[in-house]
Amino acid sequence: MEALPGILQFEPILSKRVWGGTRLHTELGKAPTANIGESWELSGVEGHISKLLSGEDLNQLIERWGASFLGEKVVEEYGNQFPLLFKFIDAAQDLSVQVHPDDAYAQKHHNSFGKTEMWYIMHADPGARLIMGFKPGVDSATYLQALDAGTLADILHEVHVKAGDAFYISPGTVHAIGGGILLAEIQQTSDLTYRMFDWNRMGLDGKPRQLHTAHALEVMNLEPVSTKLEEQVLTESERLIKQSPYFTTTVLRFNGKLSRDHSRLDSFVVYMCVEGTATVQVAHERVQLKRGQTVLIPAAVATVELYGEETSILVVSVP
Numbered sequence: 001m002e003a004l005p006g007i008l009q010f011e012p013i014l015s016k017r018v019w020g021g022t023r024l025h026t027e028l029g030k031a032p033t034a035n036i037g038e039s040w041e042l043s044g045v046e047g048h049i050s051k052l053l054s055g056e057d058l059n060q061l062i063e064r065w066g067a068s069f070l071g072e073k074v075v076e077e078y079g080n081q082f083p084l085l086f087k088f089i090d091a092a093q094d095l096s097v098q099v100h101p102d103d104a105y106a107q108k109h110h111n112s113f114g115k116t117e118m119w120y121i122m123h124a125d126p127g128a129r130l131i132m133g134f135k136p137g138v139d140s141a142t143y144l145q146a147l148d149a150g151t152l153a154d155i156l157h158e159v160h161v162k163a164g165d166a167f168y169i170s171p172g173t174v175h176a177i178g179g180g181i182l183l184a185e186i187q188q189t190s191d192l193t194y195r196m197f198d199w200n201r202m203g204l205d206g207k208p209r210q211l212h213t214a215h216a217l218e219v220m221n222l223e224p225v226s227t228k229l230e231e232q233v234l235t236e237s238e239r240l241i242k243q244s245p246y247f248t249t250t251v252l253r254f255n256g257k258l259s260r261d262h263s264r265l266d267s268f269v270v271y272m273c274v275e276g277t278a279t280v281q282v283a284h285e286r287v288q289l290k291r292g293q294t295v296l297i298p299a300a301v302a303t304v305e306l307y308g309e310e311t312s313i314l315v316v317s318v319p
Helices: 058-065 072-078 103-110 140-149 213-219
Strands: 013-021 036-042 084-091 097-099 117-124 129-134 156-160 166-169 175-177 181-188 194-197 238-243 248-261 269-282 285-290 294-297 303-317
Touching (some): 097 213, 117 269, 181 269
Antiparallel strands (some): 036 084, 084 181, 097 175, 097 194, 117 181, 129 175, 248 303
């Protein structure tokens, strides 16, 4: 039987968006296409399954290797479904104001996972901001009145950001990425988004994009929310960003050599390079990892060696 690979790198799936820009190409080295807003680095979403350069896709790898690939506890929880979705996002303009459902609502209405996600800011223009929830005192009547008048922006809460900031967006949190931001996104395997407001603009087809007002009303949280994450020191080189029910995310910041022990995780591990460059080595396999690139380490791999230069890497596993 063919040996389980130690390091896997997939072809990015690039998506045009009305708000997309050029940074995924100019800064992260993705294909030079206009208005690219998202690079899906690793996806098990139906219709958007990640593939290796060889053409074999993520589902085929999971079917072949099972728990050696995903981890025993991951298979117990999710079966052969890859549970997380990894993206880089370039917002040249503001994204739509949106909200996501939780697992229960998504299962009932869409037979899908819900959508919990986190963002790590890689670049922010001066003055760039995120929308995170509403200003105090907003109720459903206030929301509907502002929506009807096209003035929703007046009741939304804004948070100014800088590179290195991280945010956790629970289901029900109204949010939007503002223009001038490049970020890494980690989320549940789900493509469910309820669009609430799109800045009165047209889509790529010249028509207004669909809004999902009824669903949004049922799932959104009207109370002010706190979403910014504070890093916790784990070691000299590693900080915990978020421990959630769906993913654990840390950030490694290092120069030189770093050894990683994965033996107790019982989960695949994903490395997303957000700054600098690194060499990832498992036994005799080596992969160069540049800013904006992503690799997956199967669950059966116990030890990983990293060699970096002014490197920052997001490390993600299933808890």
